[in-house]
Amino acid sequence: xxxxxxxxxxxxxxxxxxxxxxxxxxxxxxxxxTCVSCLFEDQIGKFDWRQRYIGKIRFAAFxxxxxxxxxxxxxxxxxxxALHPKSGNILWQQxxxxxxxxxxxxxxxxLVSVSGxxxxxxxxxxxxxxxxxxxxxxxxxxxxxxxxAVDKGRLYHVVPLDGQLEVSAFSLESGSDLGSRxxxxxxxxxxxxxxxxxxxxxxxxxxKSFYWTSLADGAAFAEVPLASxxxxxxxxxxxxGVGELAFSLRxxxxxxxxxxxxxxxxxxxxxxxxxxxxxTPFDSNIMFKLENKPDSSALQVSAVSLNTxxxxxxxxxxxxxxxxxxxxxxxxAICIKDECSAVLSGEDHTISxxxxxxxxxxxxxxxxxxxxxxxxxxxxVSDLDAAIESEFGSKQAGIVGMxxxxxxxxxxxxxxxxxxxxxxxxxxxxxxxSRASLIRDTFGLHKMIVAVTxxxxxxxxxxxxxxxxxxxxxxxxxxxxxxxxxxxxxxxLRTTSHVPFTPLCAILGKDxxxxxxxxxxxxxxxxxxxxxxxxxxxxxxxxQLPHPDDEFLRGLVVLDDQLKVHxxxxxxxxxxxxxxxxxxxFTTWPAKGTFAGFSxxxxxPKDLVATKVWELQLPDGPDREVVAVVGKNPTERVNSQGxxxxxxxxxxxxxxxxxxxxxSQVSDSSHKYILNMYLVDGVSGAVVHSATHKxxxxxxxxxxxxxxxxxSYFNEKMRRTELASFELYEGKSRSNTTAFSSKxxxxxxxxxxxxxxxPSAVDTMKETxxxxxxxxxxxxxxxxxxxxxxxxxxxxxxxxxTVQTGEMRDEGVIPxxxxxxxxxxxxxxxxxxxxxxxxxxxxxxGLESTCLVLVYGLDLFYIRVAPxxxxxxxxxxxxxxxxxxxxxxxxxxxxxxxxxxxxxxxNQAWK
Numbered sequence: 001x002x003x004x005x006x007x008x009x010x011x012x013x014x015x016x017x018x019x020x021x022x023x024x025x026x027x028x029x030x031x032x033x034t035c036v037s038c039l040f041e042d043q044i045g046k047f048d049w050r051q052r053y054i055g056k057i058r059f060a061a062f063x064x065x066x067x068x069x070x071x072x073x074x075x076x077x078x079x080x081x082a083l084h085p086k087s088g089n090i091l092w093q094q095x096x097x098x099x100x101x102x103x104x105x106x107x108x109x110x111l112v113s114v115s116g117x118x119x120x121x122x123x124x125x126x127x128x129x130x131x132x133x134x135x136x137x138x139x140x141x142x143x144x145x146x147x148x149a150v151d152k153g154r155l156y157h158v159v160p161l162d163g164q165l166e167v168s169a170f171s172l173e174s175g176s177d178l179g180s181r182x183x184x185x186x187x188x189x190x191x192x193x194x195x196x197x198x199x200x201x202x203x204x205x206x207x208k209s210f211y212w213t214s215l216a217d218g219a220a221f222a223e224v225p226l227a228s229x230x231x232x233x234x235x236x237x238x239x240x241g242v243g244e245l246a247f248s249l250r251x252x253x254x255x256x257x258x259x260x261x262x263x264x265x266x267x268x269x270x271x272x273x274x275x276x277x278x279x280t281p282f283d284s285n286i287m288f289k290l291e292n293k294p295d296s297s298a299l300q301v302s303a304v305s306l307n308t309x310x311x312x313x314x315x316x317x318x319x320x321x322x323x324x325x326x327x328x329x330x331x332x333a334i335c336i337k338d339e340c341s342a343v344l345s346g347e348d349h350t351i352s353x354x355x356x357x358x359x360x361x362x363x364x365x366x367x368x369x370x371x372x373x374x375x376x377x378x379x380x381v382s383d384l385d386a387a388i389e390s391e392f393g394s395k396q397a398g399i400v401g402m403x404x405x406x407x408x409x410x411x412x413x414x415x416x417x418x419x420x421x422x423x424x425x426x427x428x429x430x431x432x433x434s435r436a437s438l439i440r441d442t443f444g445l446h447k448m449i450v451a452v453t454x455x456x457x458x459x460x461x462x463x464x465x466x467x468x469x470x471x472x473x474x475x476x477x478x479x480x481x482x483x484x485x486x487x488x489x490x491x492x493l494r495t496t497s498h499v500p501f502t503p504l505c506a507i508l509g510k511d512x513x514x515x516x517x518x519x520x521x522x523x524x525x526x527x528x529x530x531x532x533x534x535x536x537x538x539x540x541x542x543x544q545l546p547h548p549d550d551e552f553l554r555g556l557v558v559l560d561d562q563l564k565v566h567x568x569x570x571x572x573x574x575x576x577x578x579x580x581x582x583x584x585x586f587t588t589w590p591a592k593g594t595f596a597g598f599s600x601x602x603x604x605p606k607d608l609v610a611t612k613v614w615e616l617q618l619p620d621g622p623d624r625e626v627v628a629v630v631g632k633n634p635t636e637r638v639n640s641q642g643x644x645x646x647x648x649x650x651x652x653x654x655x656x657x658x659x660x661x662x663x664s665q666v667s668d669s670s671h672k673y674i675l676n677m678y679l680v681d682g683v684s685g686a687v688v689h690s691a692t693h694k695x696x697x698x699x700x701x702x703x704x705x706x707x708x709x710x711x712s713y714f715n716e717k718m719r720r721t722e723l724a725s726f727e728l729y730e731g732k733s734r735s736n737t738t739a740f741s742s743k744x745x746x747x748x749x750x751x752x753x754x755x756x757x758x759p760s761a762v763d764t765m766k767e768t769x770x771x772x773x774x775x776x777x778x779x780x781x782x783x784x785x786x787x788x789x790x791x792x793x794x795x796x797x798x799x800x801x802t803v804q805t806g807e808m809r810d811e812g813v814i815p816x817x818x819x820x821x822x823x824x825x826x827x828x829x830x831x832x833x834x835x836x837x838x839x840x841x842x843x844x845x846g847l848e849s850t851c852l853v854l855v856y857g858l859d860l861f862y863i864r865v866a867p868x869x870x871x872x873x874x875x876x877x878x879x880x881x882x883x884x885x886x887x888x889x890x891x892x893x894x895x896x897x898x899x900x901x902x903x904x905x906x907n908q909a910w911k
Contacts (some may be wrong), residue, residue: 044830047864048832048861049861050829050832050859050860050862051466051859051860052090052835053366053858053860054075054081054093054366054369054858055075055077055349055858056075056077056345056349056366056369056455057075057343057351057366058074058102059074059102059104059105060072060331060343060345061073061105061107061332062107062333062334062341062343063082063107063127064334064336065109065127068091069085070083070127071083071084071085071343072105072107072111073331073332073343073351074102074105074113075366077369077836078095078096078100078101078102078115079093079094079096080094080096080102080111080113080125080130081093082127082130083351085341086361088363091130094125094130094132096113099117100115100117100121101116102114103148104148104149106150107127110126110127110133111124111126112124112125112150112172119137120137121136121137122135122137122155123135124173136174136175138170138175146159146160147195147197147202148197149197149200149215150172151199151200151215152200152216153172153173154170154172154178154216155170156169156170156215157169158195158197158215160185160188161182162189163184163186164182164184164185165182165188165202166180166181166182167180167181167183167202167215167218168180169215183218185204185211187204187211191206192237193205193237194237194238194239195239196239196241197215197241198241198246198247198260199245201213201260202215203239203247205226205237205239207237208225208226208227209224210223210224212224212264222264224264229256229267231249237249237251242279242287243278243279243280243281244281245259245260245279245306246260246268246306247260247265248271248277250273251273252273253273254270254271254272254273255270255273255275257270257271257287257304257309259306268304268308271289272291274291274292275289276289276290276292276328276330277289277290278330278332278333278342279306280335281334285305285306285307286304286306286335286340287303287305287306288301288302288330288333288340288342288356289303289304290328290330290344292327299344300316300317300319301315301316301318301354301357303315303316303340303356315340315356315357316357317357317358319354319360326347326348326473327347328344328345328350328352329345330342330343330345331343340355341353341354341356347455347475348367348456348473349365349370349453349455349457350363350366365457365468365471367454368453368459368856369858369859370453370454371451371452371453371838371839371856371860372452372454372488373451373488373507374449374450374451374452374490374839374841374854374856375449375450375490375505375841376448376449376450376463376841376852377448377449377495378444378447378448378495379439379440379441379448379525380439380440380503380525381439381440381496381499382439382440383412386500438462438469438525440496441846443845443850444771444845445464445845445852445864446464447463447843447852448462448524448525449461449462449463449854449862450490451856452490452507454479456473456474456475456477456512457472457473457474458472458507458520458522458527459471460524460525460527463862466860466862469527470526470527471527472520472522472527474520475512476511476512477507477509477520478510478511478518479510480508482588483590483625488509490506490507491505491544491554492505492554493505493506493521493554493555493569494553498551498552501551501553502530503523503525504521504522504530504553505521506519506520506556506569507519508556508558510538510539511534514534516538517535517537517538517558518533518534518535519532519533519535519556519568520533521569535560535566535568537566538560538561539558539559539561540560541586542558542559543556543583544557544634545557545576545579546582546583547575548575553569553572553575555568555572555573555575556572557576557600557608559587559610563598564610565607576608577602580600580602580608583600584598584600584658584682585597585598585600585610586598586631586660586682588629590625593618593620593626594618595615595618595680596612597612597613597682597683597684598612598613613683613685614684614685616685618662618676621666621667621668622666622667622671623665623673624664625665626664627664627675628663628700628702628711629660630661630704631660631682632659632705632706633705633769634657635844636705636773637772638653638706638773639772639773639774640653641734643729644810645810646809650732651732652730652732653728653729653730654707654728654747654749655707655740656688656728656742656745657740658682658683658742659680659682659688660679660681660682661677661679661702661711662678662679663675663676663677663702663711664676665698665700672695672716673716674693674694674696676692676693677690677692677693677711677724679709679726683742688728688749689728689749689751691724691753693713693715695715695716695717696713696716696722697714697716698713698714699713699762700713701762701763701765703765703766703779705767707727707729708725708726708728709725709727710723710725710726710765710779710796711723712724712762712765720757721758721759721760721761721762722755722758723756723796723820724753725753725754725755725797726751726798727753727797727799728750728751728752729750729752730747730749730750731750735747752799754796754797754800756795756796756818756819756820758820759820759821760783760784760785762782763782763783763836763838763857764837764838765779766779766780766840766841766842766853767779767780768780768851768853768865768867769843769851770844770848770849770850771845771846771848772848774848775848775851775868776793776794776867777867778790778792778867779791779796780828780865782834782837783822785833786829787833787834788827788829788855788861789822789826789828790827790828790865790867792867794812794813794814795820795821796820797813797814799813800814800816801813801815801816802816828853834857834858834859834860835857837855837856838856838857839856840853840856841853845864847870847873848872849866849869849871849872850864850865850870850873851864851866852864853865
């Protein structure tokens with residue numbers, strides 16, 4: 001029996017369905033594919049670099065339980081991190097919120113952190129990879145004297161109240177409230193006292209007695225007089241934890257170490273008042289003592305047994321530090337199988353790792369996480385170029401002198417050529433550039449970064465690779481403050497272009513002890529301090545002279561808090577007198593909302609006097625705050641004086657170099673914030689333009705350049721970040737074709753303004769700058785997620801048309817859309833996250849197309865950008881061999897053609 005199946009039509013239909021099925025799935029997957037811009041692997045780090053930092057250590061501990069040994073730290077910048085003990089590299093890092101402060105850290109099965117802000121957050125982190133294990137929060141009363149402790153799965157919080165100590169207990173993992181109680185502590189009501197948590201015990205000390213109790217038992221405080229330990233009463237007693245069961249009492253001239261037992265504290269050792277003490281965990285019963293030797297670049301390390309209080313000689317050691325180290329403290333120590341290690345934290349924010357006995361293995365310069373001021377300086381020319389410049393630079397030496405200089409430079413050129421041919425020139429080491437290699441390159445891309453930090457350290461950094469070239473330690477130097485923001489004015493008094501004069505930089509701050517002004521001058525290429533002078537007055541404002549003297553030195557004019565005028569360095573006083581008639585200074589008192597401008601004149605042949613020319617008082621109001629005062633970059637060059645319109649006419653820019661942008665914040669009667677923006681002429685005090693933003697508040701970030709102004713603010717009504725853009729024009733006729741003068745200029749500028757919605761908050765922003773100002777302007781914006789955005793100016797151009805018409809638009813102007821994009825290919829740091837950006841510094845290079853950008857905050861990031869593309873450089877993949885072959889072929893072809901043409905002409909002549 002045969003079975004016949006009619007499969008003709010059915011097979012065809014099934015085949016068509018199968019094809020349609022595959023087509024639908026293919027189309028479904030194709031919608032997820034798109035064209036992307038990316039970097040090749042060999043391009044990463046070619047023109048950029050990033051350095052990661054964590055800040056000054058607050059807590060530190062060793063993790064010897066996990067498979068990989070590591071150092072767990074919490075810093076004052078609210079960062080939790082793990083460091084590799086052999087190299088100091090960051091294994092993982094967690095950056096907490098800005099408004100939090102790490103108050104306690106406990107290392108057990110997990111890393112537990114307690115951070116306080118508006119609420120207290122308790123988090124546990126995996127010690128291996130830094131991932132969050134669990135988290136809970138609570139609303140707890142905050143106090144500067146509050147203490148935290150972890151013991152047997154419980155978290156204790158101790159807060160001193162008026163005559164009592166409130167002890168609260170919580171379950172460590174779940175956060176459940178286990179109850180609270182108040183213990184009678186009459187010494188907290190008045191008088192000097194201090195408390196510390198030692199394991200599960202709380203110990204307090206007054207001028208006469210110890211008081212201690214167990215947190216778990218909840219018993220009343222037991223009192224032990226200081227006289228029982230043969231200790232004299234102290235006016236201000238201080239306690240500090242030394243380990244899990246030990247603490248120290250600091251008295252004038254000495255400190256005594258106590259060990260907690262069942263019957264209370266027991267004195268075991270005495271040390272000097274300046275010694276740093278720390279006991280090791282894991283029952284090793286060793287306490288390390290660190291002595292900072294006065295007037296010496298060395299540290300004395302010794303060990304004491306907690307059982308006997310006797311020093312252990314096998315761990316005694318002297319650490320040779322060198323002159324670049326500051327006094328250090330012990331922050332973590334551990335001993336495993338007679339091998340001991342310790343972590344040192346310096347007053348200059350350094351983190352060092354030392355093997356005991358032994359020397360320092362590595363050091364991290366965490367002061368670079370607190371940079372305040374930046375300058376990017378040109379490197380000096382080579383010795384050969386310097387000889388050539390000196391040869392033609394002086395015309396007063398006579399013929400004989402010029403001939404001798406010519407012969408000397410020729411000998412030097414022959415010497416350099418011979419060294420190059422014979423291979424005697426040593427290249428820079430792979431570990432870092434040598435000082436011999438710090439010379440100016442052809443395109444001006446190799447420069448020196450000078451960074452001033454709040455820790456009193458100044459660094460010189462090679463911009464190509466990010467290596468530290470030099471550092472200067474200034475123990476008494478502290479930054480000035482404008483409102484709540486630290487400020488360190490950094491000026492280049494003499495550049496490297498003036499051979500044979502030494503380049504010179506100056507920074508102004510205040511003395512940490514007296515508060516008076518402190519000025520430091522140094523050579524920026526080698527990092528040599530030239531002078532450090534206490535000024536004897538407090539600095540109110542400072543400005544640099546616009547023109548140099550005969551030795552190419554541009555001094556500083558300083559206005560003190562009594563409005564008296566000083567010149568620094570003193571040898572620039574004669575140059576300041578010459579320019580006094582054209583000098584004007586602008587200063588502010590943010591707390592009062594007052595701004596004033598001053599002119600200068602001679603009071604005596606040796607003194608200058610400041611005369612107030614104008615004063616501006618901002619409208620008073622509740623919660624008034626000056627949030628930004630921004631002038632223009634004095635080194636900026638404006639290439640185009642006008643803007644060509646669609647009808648081929650020119651709209652001339654209002655380019656006022658003295659224009660200052662002031663933004664203040666006040667609240668109205670309904671407690672809603674208002675932002676006010678003023679454009680003020682710093683010479684005449686005239687308010688050129690003003691604007692008001694209702695229901696808007698800080699944070700505000702301002703970019704002020706050429707004839708335009710852009711700033712970001714938070715719109716409270718719409719709950720979003722917005723950008724306001726302003727552009728100023730004189731009109732279609734110019735009021736002055738030579739130099740701008742604030743005194744004679746009476747033009748009221750035409751103002752174009754527009755607002756845009758930005759899809760992210762902004763930490764800070766800066767405009768690009770080039771040598772001649774020909775290249776298009778871009779905005780470099782730091783976003784809170786760690787991205788650095790390069791936004792073209794055309795996107796925030798206030799002249800973007802809102803209504804589409806058939807008329808021609810101005811060249812380079814795109815139609816208006818309220819939302820600004822964040823293109824992924826405009827993120828210039830690709831996957832290199834830069835945390836907590838505080839500032840961006842831009843500098844021109846020798847190439848007009850290229851701008852150098854340094855982003856600083858918790859991390860450092862450096863990159864070159866080309867806003868108008870690299871129009872003056874050949875691409876990396878340019879085929880030099882092909883163009884050389886083509887040129888050679890053309891030369892050969894022209895020569896052969898010439899021969900053939902000559903032969904043809906000769907043959908025709910014989911006919």
